[in-house]
Each structure stands twice: as C-alpha cells, then as structure tokens.
Amino acid sequence: MEERRRTKVRGMEKERIVVERAIREARERAFAEAQERAEKAAAERAATGAHQRVMAEARERLEKACAEGNGKSAAEKASMEAKLKAERAADQQYKGSGPSNSSKYPSPSIHDGRYSGGNGESVERCKATLERNQRTAERARLAETLDADVKRWSSGKERNLRALLSTLQYILGPDSGWQPIPLTDLISTAAVKKAYRKATLFVHPDKLQQRGASIQQKYTCEKVFDLLKDAWNKFSAEEW
Numbered sequence: 001m002e003e004r005r006r007t008k009v010r011g012m013e014k015e016r017i018v019v020e021r022a023i024r025e026a027r028e029r030a031f032a033e034a035q036e037r038a039e040k041a042a043a044e045r046a047a048t049g050a051h052q053r054v055m056a057e058a059r060e061r062l063e064k065a066c067a068e069g070n071g072k073s074a075a076e077k078a079s080m081e082a083k084l085k086a087e088r089a090a091d092q093q094y095k096g097s098g099p100s101n102s103s104k105y106p107s108p109s110i111h112d113g114r115y116s117g118g119n120g121e122s123v124e125r126c127k128a129t130l131e132r133n134q135r136t137a138e139r140a141r142l143a144e145t146l147d148a149d150v151k152r153w154s155s156g157k158e159r160n161l162r163a164l165l166s167t168l169q170y171i172l173g174p175d176s177g178w179q180p181i182p183l184t185d186l187i188s189t190a191a192v193k194k195a196y197r198k199a200t201l202f203v204h205p206d207k208l209q210q211r212g213a214s215i216q217q218k219y220t221c222e223k224v225f226d227l228l229k230d231a232w233n234k235f236s237a238e239e240w
Helices: 002-095 118-154 161-166 168-172 189-202 205-211 215-239
Strands: none
Touching: 002 118, 002 161, 118 168, 118 215, 161 168, 161 189, 161 215, 168 215, 189 215, 205 215
C-alpha cells in the first residue's frame, strides 16, 4: 500500500515537472518566434537584394560574351566573303569570258551553312545559357532561404521532441494541411509517441508525392523529417 502511494506521488511529481517545463518552453518559444519573424524579414530582404545583384552580374557577363561572339562571327564572315570574291575575280581574270564560275564559288550568305543564321544561333545559345544560369541561381537561392527558415524554426528546439511537434505549423505553413498539436497535449509519453508517428507520416516523402507537394514543401519536409528522427532518438533514450 505504501509502495503504491509512493509510486503515485512520484508519478504526480514527474507530471508536475513536465508541465512546468512545458510552460517554460512555451514562454521561451513565444519569445523565440517573435525574434525569428524579425530575423526572417531581415534575411529575406538581404537575400532578395543579393539575388538581384547576382542575376544582374550574370546577365551582364552573358550579354557581353554574346556581343563579343557575334562581333567575331560577323568579322569572320566578312573576311571569308572578301576572300572568296577575290579568288573569284582572279579566276575570271585568267580564264577570260568563259562560263560563269559562280557555281564553283557559291555565295556564303546563301549556300554556306556555316554562315547562314550564324549570328542567330549564337544569340540563341547565349539565351539558353542565361536561362540555365538563372534556373541554377534560383535553385541555390531557394535552398539557402529554406535552410535559413528551418534553422530559425529549430533554433533552441534541437532534439526537443515536444517543442518540435508543438510548433510544426510554423515551419510547414498554413496551407500544408497540418493540424497543430498544443504543447499541453504532449505531456504523457504515449501522447508524444502518437504525435511523432502522425508527424513523420505527414512529412514522409511518399505522402508528399501523393499530395502533389511543391519543391519547396518537399525540401522543407525532408529537413523536418531528419530533425524529428533525431529528437525521437533522444526522447526514447530518456524515457526508456
């Protein structure tokens, strides 16, 4: 009887500690979230400015390369035409007024595939290169932004499963379909285990594919999935 009473007291004491810790974490999280929002706004402004500068520089370099390439192509074309005209004139001079040799020296602007549309092809290549570089820069900028978002969200909550689970809505976004779980619903071990399974299933790659998630959502959920697994390993080691 006495042993049961002591066990009950220990259980109540443990629950009290958990509740107090949850309240303290909620207060700390509220402060951290306000700070995160301010930092995110500043980071987005800086990232936008940096991205615009990078794209402007890349466009300027490519336009310069295109201009140089077109100039070189035009000069080579003019040189070849002048050379062919000189050869044709010399040939006609020595052969007199015989049959026309125009078929022997066709005009490069009409018959020579190396020069017809040469400038246009060069411009198209430059445009394709510019578009490819823009896509690469956009992907890099997106990854950098999403990494920063995940880092701000998880700051101070690394390997804290309850804190991560109770704030998932802030990183997944309001359009993700995730239903927030209050911290007060994550006091017992069984509740945490249930919420963890629900969360990992929600951010699992297979489920994201079925829901037709965007590239941004897939990238973010992959990071969240890894953080949840790491926190679960720590939680399991402490509870059992």
